[in-house]
Amino acid sequence: MSERSDASQELVRAILEGVGMTVEPIPVQKGKRTADYLVSDTAHRYLVEVTDREPDADYKAFFRELASEGVSMLTRPVGTSKRLDDFVVEKAAQLRKTPIEASFNIAWITALHYDDELMVEELFRTLYGVAQLRTIKNPYDFAEWPGKTFDCYYYLPFSLRLETDIHGVGFASTDRTALFVNPFADNADSFRRSGLAHAFANINRLHDPEDEKAKLEALHVPPDVEWTSKALHKALSEKYGLFTWPSPETLLQQQILIPKK
DSSP states (O other): OOHHHHHHHHHHHHHHHHTTOEEEEOOOOTTOOOOSEEEEOSSOEEEEEEEEOOOOHHHHHHHHHHHHHSEEEEEEEEOOOHHHHHHHHHHHHHHHTOOSOOSEEEEEEEOOSTTHHHHHHHHHHHHHTOEEEEEESOTTOGGGTTOEEEEEETSSOOSGGGOTTOOEEEEEOSSOEEEEEOTTSTTHHHHHTSHHHHHHHHTTOEEOHHHHHHHTOSEEOOTTSOSSHHHHHHHHHHHHOOEEEEOOEEEEEEEEOOOOO
């Protein structure tokens, strides 16, 4: 096991123990890929698989320029990520192969680098197919322009809804922690009531689309709607009475090296 993998697992272990969980490493079996931890509280057992992800090539180039020039700027779109979507599918398969009985399965991704801000935003969008939409009730009424902006769940294709035996996806870096609920999982409501979900809710680090729906702070496309522009806009118009269109997001990062005196 690499030092980076060790550090990722230790970070997640510290976070879980910090919210009151009991964490037991699962022995590595030669030639088999299984979960890393068996986590438990007074009522449930959780299988947790941990994987680290490095920053993308653009961010590495950004830091090389920073090191050589002393200043660097990087602007990137914020959206879904195929490599994070592939992570969900891969870890779901790995958790299924773990021959240990547990109540819930959790895939956990770590980012042991400074690109964690973009990664957690991409993970959120990838898990739930989230797009940022600009909305307006009447496009012919100029008094309404430029309209309002909302996150819209299930607007883009995503794999989490097919992986019904993954109950949550965790994220951890040195500065950020999150636990994302899979609303399509088997026993999703039971997971919401679990000790782990409550522990993250208590520190305001639990993300659940159903909470956003209840607060009316985001839009939701019905999950059975076809992923075509016509079908999506029709569904949103019928549900919310809004005219909608995508409003792409970007993340601007700028850093300057200050020489030591």
